[in-house]
Every structure is written in C-alpha cells, then in structure tokens.
Amino acid sequence: MTLILSLVVGTLFAGAVYLMLRRSVVKLILGLILLSHGVNLLIFLMGDGLRRGEPAFVDSVTGAVSANAADPLIQALILTAIVISFGLITFIMSLAYRANQAVQSDDLDDMTLTDKL
C-alpha cells in the first residue's frame, strides 16, 4: 500500500509540474490542483503507519486508545489542507476568469503588462 501510494504521489507531482510549465492559465491551475492532491497524499503517507478499520477513538470504559489505531493527526492536517486549497483554488479560478476577460487571452505570455518598463 505504501509503495502504491508513493507511486501515486510521484505521478501527481510529475503531472502537476508538467502542467504548471505550460503557458496556458487553465493548465497552470489544473497543475496547482494536482499538486495540492499530491501533497495531501504525501501527508497521509507520513503518518504513523497505514492501518484500516481502527479510528483513534477513546474507549468509553477504560479511557485508552487502541494500540493499533490509525494516526488521527494526519487526518486533521489533510482536512485543514483540503479546506485551504479548496478556498485558494476557488479564488484563483475566479481570478483567472477575470484576467481572461480583461486580457482576452489564455496565454501567460500575453500577460506582461506589469513587467514592461
């Protein structure tokens, strides 16, 4: 499982870098989305071992957590990261849309107004 997930993370990163190197704004954003997915999976891999079926809930009688419980912290981290990237991607998509309206182009090379002397 770890191996498969590692390969998936690598593929997502590779795809993200490829897309981000394109000149199209849409592909750039798609690359950012892939990148955030890759990072989320990477954090998932960094947890205390991959286990299934045992959430980290406290036993109501003994007050102890099962020794085989999954790492809850990475889940919290990923949830936070997902929410943040959701907000940011929404913002950047609407920004790209407005930029496309103003520039009438999807090409980053046409967006050099602020760089020119």
Place this chain on the structure above:
Amino acid sequence: MYDSIVLRTVARFMLPLLFLLSVFMLIRGHNLPGGGFVGGLLAASAIILQIIAFGPDYARQAIPVSHLQVAATGVVFTALWGLPGLLTGQPYMTAFWLPEPIPGIGKIGTPVLFDIGVYLTVIGVTTQLAFILAEEPLFYPMRKKATPSEPVAPEA
C-alpha cells in the same frame, strides 16, 4: 440554470430535507462522524441546488439574507465560545460541558456551540462563492491567443 421540470420538483422537496439533514449532521458531529463543517456544506448544497434549478435570482429571494454576514456572524460566534476559558483564567478554547446530557441531543458544551459557528461560516462562505460564480453575467470562452484585430476589453 437548467429548465427541467424534474429537477425543479425535486429541488423544491429537497430544500427542507437537506436542511434537516444538515442540522442532524451538525448535532451528531461531536461524538460520531459529522459536524459543523459537513453540516454546513450540506446546507450550502441545498441552496446551490436552488440556484441550479431556479436560477440565482429566485434563490436570493427564497433565502433573503446576506451570506457574507452569515459567515461573519459565524466567525464571531466561533471565536466567542473560546472566551469562557480565557475569562476563567484558563487558555482560550478550553472546553466547558454541562454536567448532564440533554435527552435527544446529547452533551452540550462550548465545543458544540463552537461547531454551530463553524456551520454558519461554512454555509455563508460556500453559498457566497456559488452566487458569485452563478451570477456572472457573460460567458467568455477561454481564448488561445490575443490577436491585434480584436477589440481591447474595457477594464472592469
């Protein structure tokens, strides 16, 4: 907005149902999977369904509140329920619980009220996003390359 009688009929029925489900999710949240965030998303999706079925104008009339103000109220509410800890000399966000659980709802404490703030914030922000995207008046197709012959768009 899709002009579909099936969608419109279903959407009319789904609005109260989805809201009920979202409140259920919210209350269930602090002991079982669920919570303010999921509940908020469900409620927001109920409103988004109205936008898709009847268009943004109708949806605004059906739920006549300022969504950003709902979100801001949620943030204030969330921040507020961390304060009891501070006032009693403990760190911010320290949890306080009623001694006995209320029948049918469960244990009530500051984390539950905190969750209600999260619920409001998520509803407000998500519906606001949906409205902004839905009310965009014109649709410009993404163009490949600017050509000199095309008129320059006026600055918004």
Place this chain on the structure above:
Amino acid sequence: MDNHLFLPILMPLIGAALAVVAGQRRMLARTIVLLATLANLGYGTWLLWLVDAEGRQATQSGDWAAPFGITLVADGLSALMLIVAALLMLTTLIYSFATLDGDQERFFYYPLLLALLAGVSGAFITGDLFNLYVWFEVMLVASFGLLTLGGSRGQLEGGLKYVVLNLIGSTSFLIGAGLIYGVAGTLNMAHLGERLTTIQEPSLVTAIAGLFLFAFGAKAAIFPLFFWLPTSYHTPPVAVTAIFSGLMTKVGVYSLYRVFGLIFPNELARFAPLILTLAGLTMVIGVIGAVAQTDIRRILSFHIVSQIGYAIMGLGLASVAGLAAGILFIAHVMIVKTALFFIGGAAERIYGTAELKKMGGLAKREPLLATFWLIGILSLAGIPPLSGFFGKLALLQAGVAQQAWLITGVAAGVSILTLFSMLKIWNEVFWKKAYTDVSQLPRVPAGLMIPGAVLALASVALGLGAAPLADYSALAAGQAFDVSGYVVDVCGVAGCDAAATTVRQENTQ
C-alpha cells in the same frame, strides 16, 4: 500559562468579522478596525515590555498540554514584529481613510486588512509548524483579496502571478511540514527542536531544511524567487502596496529566522554559505533592477527585494551577533519602506502620475513632504544618525567579525547604489525644475502626510534610541537560537518527550 497571548490574534479576527457585519455603515466599520488595530498596538507594546522583563511567554490553546496542543509562544523577535506590524497597520488605516473612495471600501477592504493583521500576528506568535502554515494562508488569502481589489487589468495580471507563485511556496511549505512530521513524529516547534538534534536520518533533515528555505525564500522574495514581487506590488492602491511592503515579505524572513534558529540549528551551519550567496545576489539584483526603473512605486518595489538581502545576510552569518543585526535591520526596514511608499504615494496623488519624468519641483511646493522623504531615503541608505545606519552598521560589524569579507563588501557597495537610486527620485520629483506650474497643483491633505511623517519620525527615534534597541535585538537573537530554553518554556524542565509520556500515563489511568 500566559493566556493573554491569544489576544493579538483574536482582536483583529473578531474586528474583521464585526466589520463585515457592519457592512455599508462606513463610519462604524472604520471605528471597529481602528479600535482593533489600536488594541493590538497597545498589546504589542505591553508584550514587548513583558518579554524584555520576564523572558519568553508561552501558552497552550484549549488547555491541551504541550506537545499535543497548539502552542503559542512570544519571545523577543515575535514581540518586536508584533508591535511593528500593528504600527504599520495603524498608519495604513489612516492613509486609507484619506485616499480610498467608497467603491473600494464597499468590497470589504477593512475586514481584509484586519484579517491580514490577524494572519501576520498569528504567524509571529505560534509555536507550531502546521499552525504557522495556517496563519500564512490566512494572511495570503487576505492579501490576494487586497491585491486584486478594484480589478484593473494590471492588478489581475500581477495578482495572478503573485497568487500562483505564493501558492507554490505554500505548497512546498506544506510538503516540508508533512515530511518533517514523518521524520520526527511531531509538529510542535519545541518538540521538533528537541528531537531533530538526535535524529536517525540527518541527510533527510538537510533536504527538508532546503525545502523550507525554498518555501520561505519564495515568500520573502530572495533571489531567484523574487519575480512575483516587482510585477505585482505596484498595481493595487498605494495603501495596500505600503502595508504589503512592510509586512508580507518580512513574515517570510521571520519564518526563516524562526525555523533555522529553532528547528534546524545544525543545518544552518551547512546552509550558511548558500544563504550568504543568495543574500548578496538578492541585494545586487534588487538594487540594479531599481536603477533601471522610472516609476516611483516600481523603484521602491525593487528596493524591497534588495533590502531582503540584508535581512537574509543576518541569518546567513549564522551567529547571535548576525541574527541580532538582522532583527535590528528588519524592524528598521519595515518602518522606513512603508513610510517611503506613503510619501511617494502622496507625491503620485498630487501629480496624478508616478512617472518620474513628468514630475518635479515639489520641494518648494511641499517642503514638509520633501523633508520626510529625505529622512526616509537617508535612513534607507544608512546615513547616521537614522535607524538604517545602525542596522547596517551592526550587519557589517557582524560580517567583519566573522571575516565574511565578500558579503560585507557587497552590503556596503549596495548601500551606495541604494542612495544613488533614491536620489534619482529625489532629484526628479522634488529637486528639479518643474515643467508645469507647481502652484496649480493640489496641496497634500493631512491624511496623506501624517502616516509617512509618523513612520519617518519613528525611524529618527529608532536611530536616536539605537542603544536600547540593539540590546533588545541581541536579547531577541539569543532567544531565537536558544533551543533548550524554548523547550523548557513550552514543555517544562524535563523536555517535550517526557511531557508527552506524562500526559499519556495520566490519560490511561
């Protein structure tokens, strides 16, 4: 437990939400944001005094014992940055009241400013690596909103580049945080500092440190990651540019200081030559870029990059003296840079353009404005007795003491180029004969003059009071490198691993 540490985050956050609720009632919204910022300024002053008197302050949110809960820590560096941030925000508010029209205020300008302050304060005061990421994002989202508010073509284009490059920086920060959790099994900075000294795979830690250098370097706009800054910073309203120049990049620098001082002190020695090289290149490239420009705000934007080089040089010297000099310098540059943007913005408003060629003769027309500008540029170049002189002097002294001759020489040379480039603005805007009749131009309103004047006078005050400030920055630098003291203040005398074991035992009983 020092529970008051939550206040600098809470006050602006609640203020921002209340200002949204206030909506179109402009005066109410203005009052709320002004009060929240003043409260933060007052709190920052008190915290500075407290840290100076009693040392580091720490608290745990939700009463979850360290290293499990989110820790908030204020040491000398945090307290200094907090107070400067609140001061800059206050002057920005005054400037905004005077310059913005109703349209811009309608689109939640003040709530965004306060959210920015909340994010910055949170980043300065948190003691948890992932929480630092969250505050970075709060700050970034607010800054995205502020940068694109108004939606002109330049803002949209510049904003797109700003957003994308900052998003890539944040993502690499997140990758680093994830990896370090995999390596060390914790995200609490004190716990990390304790564990990383005895880690099994030191080469992996080096790689993670490099990732953090990239992430924070992109935020701080060091060479070669600075491209987003000059392309976007001159597009929004002047008040927004000014507060960005003072706060945004400096949070990146602060994070570099914090992370390399506390979590990777061993890696700092390894990275020091690289950081020094980058610092030198940042200084030179930034100032050369500025020399080529002919627009006030673009010139100043390139100078932000150049000044970041000095701040990074303080880190690259990898000594307490170097970091103390860096802290002294960064407090100075935040204030002076913002002051220059305010004054340049006032001149821009009078002429209706920022093109140097079309301006002139302002010294006779507005002698006060010219005086404050002169104070600002002399301070930025490092002329005694202004604050910039002492910041640069401390940096050069630290460089000489460690016999880092090359970077010291570059730093001194870039100062001259800075003065040259600033004098260009002085000559063109204030000194040369005007082509048009200057007496026809509008006067500078007080609201545009006061913010720049306050900050310019603050620079004079920092220069005159350099001795206590230097003592304080030495204290702050000592605290920033003092890992064991940090661990004791956060987790107790026995250390974080022992504290974690105690909590586990208590819970299972």
